[in-house]
Amino acid sequence: MKTSHLLLAIAGVAALLLFPIGIDNPYYIHLLETIMIYAILLFGLDIVVGYTGQVSLGHAGLFGLGAYAAGVLVFKLSAPFWITVPFAILFTAGFGALLALPALRVSGPYLAMVTLAFGTIIQILINEMDFLTDGPMGIKLEKPMLFGHKLDDREYYWVVALLMVLALVVVHRILRSHLGRAFEALRGSPVASDCMGVSVYRYKVYAFVISAGFAGLAGCLYAYSEQYISPNSYNFELTVLFLLAVIMGGRKSRIGAMLGATIIVLLPKLLDDVVLFRYVSVALAVLVLATAVVAVRRQRATPAQMAIPVVGSIALAGLAFWLDAMTDWRLSIFGVIMLFVIYYLQDGIVGFVQKALNLRPPVATVAAADVDAASADAVSTAAPGGGGEDVLEASGVLMQFGGLKALNNVDLRIRRGTIHGLIGPNGSGKSTMMNVLTGIYVPTAGAIAFGGRSLVGRTAADIALSGIARTFQNVQLFGEMTALQNVQVGLHHSFASNLLDVAVSTPRYRRESAAAVQRGLGLLKFVGLESFATEEARNLPYGKQRLLEIARALALDPQLLLLDEPAAGLTAPDIKELLAIIRKIREHGVTVILIEHHMDVVMSMCDTVSVLDFGQKIAEGEPAKVQADEKVIEAYLGGST
Amino acid sequence: MQILTQLIFSGIALGMIYAVIAFGYQLTFATSDTLNFGQGNALMLGAMVGLTLVNFGLNYWLMIPLVCLFGAFQGAVVERIAVRPAIKIKSEFGWIMSTIALGIIFTNVAENVWGRDDLKFPSPLPESPLHFLGANVLPMEILVVIGALLMMLAVELFNRRSIYGKAVVATFNDRDAAKLMGINTGLVITFSYALSSMTAAFAGVLIAPLTLTGASMGAVLGLKAFAVAIIGGLTSGMGIVVGGIILGIAETTTGFYLSTGYKDVPGLVLLLIVLAIRPSGLFGKAAIKKV
Numbered sequence: 001m002k003t004s005h006l007l008l009a010i011a012g013v014a015a016l017l018l019f020p021i022g023i024d025n026p027y028y029i030h031l032l033e034t035i036m037i038y039a040i041l042l043f044g045l046d047i048v049v050g051y052t053g054q055v056s057l058g059h060a061g062l063f064g065l066g067a068y069a070a071g072v073l074v075f076k077l078s079a080p081f082w083i084t085v086p087f088a089i090l091f092t093a094g095f096g097a098l099l100a101l102p103a104l105r106v107s108g109p110y111l112a113m114v115t116l117a118f119g120t121i122i123q124i125l126i127n128e129m130d131f132l133t134d135g136p137m138g139i140k141l142e143k144p145m146l147f148g149h150k151l152d153d154r155e156y157y158w159v160v161a162l163l164m165v166l167a168l169v170v171v172h173r174i175l176r177s178h179l180g181r182a183f184e185a186l187r188g189s190p191v192a193s194d195c196m197g198v199s200v201y202r203y204k205v206y207a208f209v210i211s212a213g214f215a216g217l218a219g220c221l222y223a224y225s226e227q228y229i230s231p232n233s234y235n236f237e238l239t240v241l242f243l244l245a246v247i248m249g250g251r252k253s254r255i256g257a258m259l260g261a262t263i264i265v266l267l268p269k270l271l272d273d274v275v276l277f278r279y280v281s282v283a284l285a286v287l288v289l290a291t292a293v294v295a296v297r298r299q300r301a302t303p304a305q306m307a308i309p310v311v312g313s314i315a316l317a318g319l320a321f322w323l324d325a326m327t328d329w330r331l332s333i334f335g336v337i338m339l340f341v342i343y344y345l346q347d348g349i350v351g352f353v354q355k356a357l358n359l360r361p362p363v364a365t366v367a368a369a370d371v372d373a374a375s376a377d378a379v380s381t382a383a384p385g386g387g388g389e390d391v392l393e394a395s396g397v398l399m400q401f402g403g404l405k406a407l408n409n410v411d412l413r414i415r416r417g418t419i420h421g422l423i424g425p426n427g428s429g430k431s432t433m434m435n436v437l438t439g440i441y442v443p444t445a446g447a448i449a450f451g452g453r454s455l456v457g458r459t460a461a462d463i464a465l466s467g468i469a470r471t472f473q474n475v476q477l478f479g480e481m482t483a484l485q486n487v488q489v490g491l492h493h494s495f496a497s498n499l500l501d502v503a504v505s506t507p508r509y510r511r512e513s514a515a516a517v518q519r520g521l522g523l524l525k526f527v528g529l530e531s532f533a534t535e536e537a538r539n540l541p542y543g544k545q546r547l548l549e550i551a552r553a554l555a556l557d558p559q560l561l562l563l564d565e566p567a568a569g570l571t572a573p574d575i576k577e578l579l580a581i582i583r584k585i586r587e588h589g590v591t592v593i594l595i596e597h598h599m600d601v602v603m604s605m606c607d608t609v610s611v612l613d614f615g616q617k618i619a620e621g622e623p624a625k626v627q628a629d630e631k632v633i634e635a636y637l638g639g640s641t
Numbered sequence: 642m643q644i645l646t647q648l649i650f651s652g653i654a655l656g657m658i659y660a661v662i663a664f665g666y667q668l669t670f671a672t673s674d675t676l677n678f679g680q681g682n683a684l685m686l687g688a689m690v691g692l693t694l695v696n697f698g699l700n701y702w703l704m705i706p707l708v709c710l711f712g713a714f715q716g717a718v719v720e721r722i723a724v725r726p727a728i729k730i731k732s733e734f735g736w737i738m739s740t741i742a743l744g745i746i747f748t749n750v751a752e753n754v755w756g757r758d759d760l761k762f763p764s765p766l767p768e769s770p771l772h773f774l775g776a777n778v779l780p781m782e783i784l785v786v787i788g789a790l791l792m793m794l795a796v797e798l799f800n801r802r803s804i805y806g807k808a809v810v811a812t813f814n815d816r817d818a819a820k821l822m823g824i825n826t827g828l829v830i831t832f833s834y835a836l837s838s839m840t841a842a843f844a845g846v847l848i849a850p851l852t853l854t855g856a857s858m859g860a861v862l863g864l865k866a867f868a869v870a871i872i873g874g875l876t877s878g879m880g881i882v883v884g885g886i887i888l889g890i891a892e893t894t895t896g897f898y899l900s901t902g903y904k905d906v907p908g909l910v911l912l913l914i915v916l917a918i919r920p921s922g923l924f925g926k927a928a929i930k931k932v
Contacts, residue, residue, distance in 0.1 A: 055737045102916035109676060110916065112737050113867045116678075117909045120864055128902040236860070240745065243738060328753055335746035342739050343726055 016161050020154045030225070031265060033157050036164040037221045038261035042245055043171040043254060044214025049243065050251030051175065051183040052207045058099065058115030059242050061122035062212050064234030066092045066219020071139040071229045072132055081144035081224075088220035089213045096212025100205040107190070111208070119239055126231040138230030141223060160221055167214060168254055170503045174210065177502040177513070178488065178495045181481070183207050185489045188478030191460075195438055195470050196490045197556060199461035210499070240334065248341045250348025259349055271326045271333060281317040288313040309344055312336070391416040391560055391591045392437070397446035399432055399615075406432040407443070408615040414560065419582065419592045421606035421623070423599075425635055428612040430595045431473055434562050437593075438470050439463040451559065465493055469558035471549040473565050473595075479538035483529055483548050486537050487520040490555025494519070523551040527581055543574040550581065560591045567598045579605060603627065611635065646776040648893040654782035654851070656889025657789035661844040662866030663873065663881040664793050665837035670875050671813040672826075672833040675724050675736045677716075679744025680841050681863020685856060686747060687712050687842025688849040689755050692762050701765035705846060712842025713835040719743055720834035725827070751856040759853035766850075785847045792843055796836060797878065809833060861905065865892075868908040872915045874925020884923065887911070 016036075020029050041063055048056050069088040073079035079087070103114035126133050133139065143151045144159075151159065174180055186193040186200045193200050223229050241264045249260025270277055292306035316336070323329060345352055392414040399407035407429045414420045422430050435441045437448065439460035448455040455463055469490075478486050494516060497509040524530045527547040532540060537548060546566055553561055563582070567575050575598070582605060586592060596602050602609060603623045611619040611626060613635040619626050626632055662684060666676050677683070687708050694704040723743050727735030766784060770777035800806035811819040812829045820826045845859075852858065869888050873880025888908055896904035915922065 049734070053734065055734055057741075099913075102913050102920075105916060106920040108674075109733065109737060110871070110920075112678075113871065114909075114912060114916065117864055117868060117912060120861065121906055121909045124902060124905055128900065240741065247734075247738070329749065331749035332746045335742040335749070338742035338745075339722070339739055342735050342742070346730075 013161075013165055016165075017158065020157050026153055029153060029157050033160050033225050034222075035258075035261045035265045036160050037218050037225060038242075038245070038265060039258045040164050040167045040221070041215050041218035041242065042249070042257035042261050043167055044211035044218075045242055045246050046251060046253075046257050047171070047175070047183065047207050047214075048211045049246050050253075051180065051187065052204055053187040054104075054204065054208070055109070055112040055243070056115045056208070056211070057112055057236075057239050057243075058118040058122075059211075059215050060234045060236070060238035061115075061119035062092050062096060062215035063219040063222065063238070063242075064122055064126065064229075064231070065095055066216035067223040067229045067234070068126060068133055068139075068219075069216065070220040070223045071141055074141045074223075075134070075139045076132070081146055084144075085217065085220055088216045090216075092216025092219065093209050093213035096209045096215075097205065100208035100212075104201055104204045104208070116236075119234075119236060123231050123234060126234075133231070136231060138228055139223075140228050142227060144224055156224065160225065163217070163221065167217065171214070172254060173502050173505060174499070177509070178492050178497070178516070179203075179206070179499070179502060181485055181489050182492060184481055184485075185478045188480060189476040191440065192472065192476035192478065192552075193489070194440070194460035195464050196552065197461050197464040197493050198489060199459065202461070237331065237334075240338070244334065244338050244341065246348075248337075248345065248348055250350030250352075253348070253350045256348050256350040267334075268330065271330050274320070274324065274326050277326055278317070278320045281313075281320040285310075285313040285317040309340065312340065389416050390414060392448070392450050394437070394448045395446060397433075397436060397448065398444045399429075399436055399441055400444040405615050407436065409446075410612070410615070410617050412610060412617070414591055414593060415608070416591055417586070417589055418607040419586055419594055419605050421602045421609035422593055422595045422612065423597070423602055423609060424612035427614075428635075429615040430612055431564060432615075433612070434470060434564050434593075434595065437463075437562065438468060464556060467557070467559035468562065469553035469556040469560070470562035471546070471553055471564055471566060473568070475542075475545045475549060477537040477545055477548060477552075479536065481537060482534050483524060483537055483540065484517070484520050484533040486548055487523050487552050487555050488516050490523075490552040491516045491519055493556065519555065523555055524548075526554070526584070527551045528577065543570050546570065547578070547581070550585075554585070554590075558590060560593065561585060562593045562595075564595050565597060566594070567596055567601050575601065599627075643775045644897070645894075646774050648897055649890055650773075650776055650778050651782065652890030652893040653886055654785045654889070655892065656869075656885035656887070657786045657882075658844050658848045658862065658885075659866045659869040659888055660873075660881045660885030661789045661792060661840050661847075662862060663870035663885060664796070664878070665840045666866065666870045667875060667878070667881065668796070668833045668837040668840070669724075669830075670870075672809060673724065673728060673816075673830045675728065676740070676867075677719055677724075677744075677834065677837060678737060678740040679719065679747060679863070680837070680866065681859030681861070682744040682747040682751075683712060683715055683719075683838040683841035683859070684845040684848075684862055685751060685854075685859030686715060687845030688762065688854045688858065689751055689845075689856075690842070691846035691849065692760060692854050693755075695763060701763075701846075705843065708842050708846050709839050712839040712845075715842070716834040716836070716838025717831050719838065720831045724830070724834065728830070748856050748859070755856060757856065759855035759858075762846075762849035762854045764850040779851070781850050785851065788847050789844065792840055793878065793882075796840065805832075865905070865908045868912040871922055872911055874922025877922065877924035880922055880924030 019032060023029070041059065045056065045059050048054050066088040069091045070084040073084045073087060099114055099118055100111070103111045127135055129135075130137075143153070143156050145151070146159070175183070182193070182198045182203045185196070185198055186203055190200045193203075245260030245264045246257065248263055249258070250256025270280060288309050292310050296303055296306060316333075319329070320326070326333065341348070347355065390413045392412070394410065394412040397407050397410045397412070398405065410429070410433065412433070422433065424430055432441065436443050437455070439455065439458055439462070442457060446456075450463075450466065450468060453466065478489060481489070495512050497506070497512055501509040521530060521533060524533055527550055529544060529547055529551065532544060537545065540548060550563070550566065567578055570578060579601065582592060582594070594602065594606060606623050608621065609623050609626045610617055611629070611632050618631045618635060619629040662680055665680055670676055690711050691704050691708045694707060695701060719740065723739035724736050727739060764781055766780040768779065768781075770779050800809050808819070808824045808829050809832070811822065811824055812826050816826055819829075848862070865888060869881055869884040872888065873882070873884030888911060891907040891911065892904045895907050
């Protein structure tokens with residue numbers, strides 16, 4: 001962290017802590033307390049929405065669950081604060097797991113639906129289970145005792161402030177760790193995550209559970225803050241407000257979450273005061289109009305594009321003067337603001353300001369010393385087997401899509417330490433074979449054994465961890481992550497640290513993290529990309545992206561590396577570089593399967609070549625022999641019938 | 642036994658309404674992989690507009706086509722405002738949030754136009770129950786079942802037989818290929834939304850005489866229809882009818898034997914169980930992911 005940032009953070013925390021001393025009005029103290037509690041929830045919600053890209057409509061329900069977990073414990077058992085807080089967190093996280101485990105098995109809008117249903121059900125349950133929750137009557141509770149001393153409003157404010165800062169630090173650490181990288185990666189490219197041993201399903205669930213835990217903490221603090229909880233506070237409207245806060249403040253940003261929390265706490269108050277709202281809406285209309293004029297003048301936008309926000313904001317101002325009270329139309333106004341934010345302020349206020357001021361989002365920098373120190377030979381040496389031993393043995397593999405047999409009874413034996421070419425015309429089943437070997441497809445029939453263990457039916461992530469790495473025909477990098485982070489996702493398996501290690505930053509985690517940076521830089525050096533370490537992957541030129549994919553695959557410490565058309569689209573000098581890298585990989589004892597259309601590459605590199613055509617293996621053997629095979633020539637050039 | 646038969650009958654009627662709404666979800670999911678999270682609000686608006694027309698003195702049966710027209714228009718508006726921009730930027734988050742936003746706006750507008758209280762919708766059929774298998778059946782319940790089935794059949798026939806329907810099916814199978822074949826896929830998606838909201842509005846005027854009509858009637862119905870769509874499978878027509886009936890009966894029996902307060906619970910429980918055991922739904926086909 002830069003010194004200026006550190007000073008700013010200290011000043012912010014100090015201002016937060018000194019606030020109740022400076023301003024004695026309990027109303028404002030309570031308002032700021034609510035904002036901080038919401039901010040804790042939003043830190044968590046941002047992990048799900050901002051990082052993994054899933055939509056949760058159940059966070060109000062989880063918030064309520066946390067509040068009631070604390071409320072019921074106090075009400076029934078008069079449990080102390082230091083028990084209710086961890087219990088609320090764990091209880092809510094458990095419910096989060098219950099929802100996420102089934103809902104995330106399939107991709108699509110399922111999580112949104114399940115959480116929406118959950119949000120409704122939880123309200124019903126709280127209402128109905130009055131033997132526990134006292135039903136619609138709600139539960140009254142007092143400010144907690146701490147060390148035998150009952151906290152007053154101001155002291156409780158400090159407790160909340162401290163817990164928020166703590167939550168902030170923990171969330172920040174999680175998102176910067178290998179867990180955070182996993183969350184970002186699975187959004188960037190789910191297939192590639194799975195093939196890097198980062199199970200998309202598992203980490204989506206993980207993200208949701210962590211997020212639910214924060215919602216539980218926030219709910220628990222809220223119960224003590226309000227001193228009264230009732231089922232109707234945790235409704236759909238609150239869920240929508242939470243989501244609005246995340247996207248309006250700015251995704252993937254802690255400042256955005258705090259900003260969003262401030263907005264959703266103050267907005268309803270603003271709508272209650274129609275006179276104030278009139279001023280604000282007029283100011284907003286003028287601001288939007290000015291922005292539009294500037295944007296059109298600078299030719300950043302067409303008048304037609306800007307017409308909708310301008311007309312919308314003027315209409316809002318008109319509405320404010322036409323209506324006597326805004327309260328009845330509150331939800332419509334939230335709705336309109338949401339639509340506006342979704343389409344015109346996609347990066348939120350934080351993103352908008354960053355763009356307007358041309359600030360780049362902070363990128364993790366790498367010390368030059370680290371780069372120099374990184375060993376250029378970070379590729380692990382695969383365990384040498386006896387000569388001639390098969391590393392992979394596939395027999396009778398059948399892959400059927402409806403009536404199409406993409407692979408028909410294919411046998412494949414890959415000898416350890418060799419480069420095995422897999423060629424064939426387009427649509428002959430080469431890439432399907434790759435997908436079957438890496439667990440993306442489950443073969444209809446046939447057996448595949450890798451190092452003596454069957455691969456059939458195992459998940460892609462599991463297969464990747466057992467030592468098969470791959471690259472993709474159409475590059476599948478995690479575009480918004482830096483080159484180094486991409487490789488670090490591949491190194492995910494080298495972390496034994498769990499959530500707790502990350503949260504308190506134990507020596508074990510720090511050791512593993514430092515090692516991952518070293519290995520990552522070393523692997524980048526291996527493919528000649530060390531100078532691009534902090535560049536976002538999507539900004540790299542195409543040839544470099546392909547090399548980065550290889551580096552990422554090598555991070556898995558594979559026994560077997562599958563390269564799917566690595567030379568496609570490369571220039572001649574790039575290809576030369578690529579060949580040198582592949583040779584170096586083989587020198588480390590890693591077995592390579594190479595799919596390639598460049599015949600010179602295949603013929604010069606491979607020890608054995610298999611040829612597929614229409615899903616069947618038509619030839620196999622040494623390159624020269626295969627090249628002369630009549631069936632192969634016929635498949636490529638057409639036969640003389 | 643008599644009570645159980647009774648519960649099953651009302652469960653079937655309720656289930657058919659869920660099935661019609663779920664059918665609406667399927668229509669838009671088929672063409673664009675998106676769902677209208679405000680589908681319940683489309684139903685509510687249909688019922689509200691229908692009630693207004695009936696109060697103006699229009700006959701119930703003449704009112705139905707007008708409500709259907711209104712529903713279609715409402716659906717097209719939703720697609721244009723909320724879904725199209727999101728499809729353009731390929732944002733799942735975008736369409737989920739913007740259809741929810743529109744749903745909130747519709748509910749709020751309805752509250753302000755028609756008030757917050759539930760209103761009684763006059764029944765077009767006699768309200769004295771018929772006796773059937775020892776149980777009481779309201780004529781309106783029979784109308785609900787017949788009407789729902791007819792509506793789904795009509796849309797299915799249209800999709801299978803007419804050239805416009807073929808365009809819908811083609812878009813469902815492969816949006817890009819359909820586009821290359823000269824089908825205006827944007828229009829097809831708008832059309833599917835219009836159809837979807839039309840069925841919802843129709844379901845609204847069917848169910849309204851049996852329940853009360855109010856701005857908040859749509860949310861829970863829409864939600865449970867989600868559950869039905871997933872339980873049955875988002876791609877199976879048969880699935881939603883079966884899923885609807887299962888959920889409908891589960892609810893009426895839970896409501897009777899346990900407590901009416903809990904009657905919304907089996908929907909979610911069923912939903913979670915189905916997702917855990919068979920994520921593609923009871924009758925749905927598992928999608929093949931392509932790399």
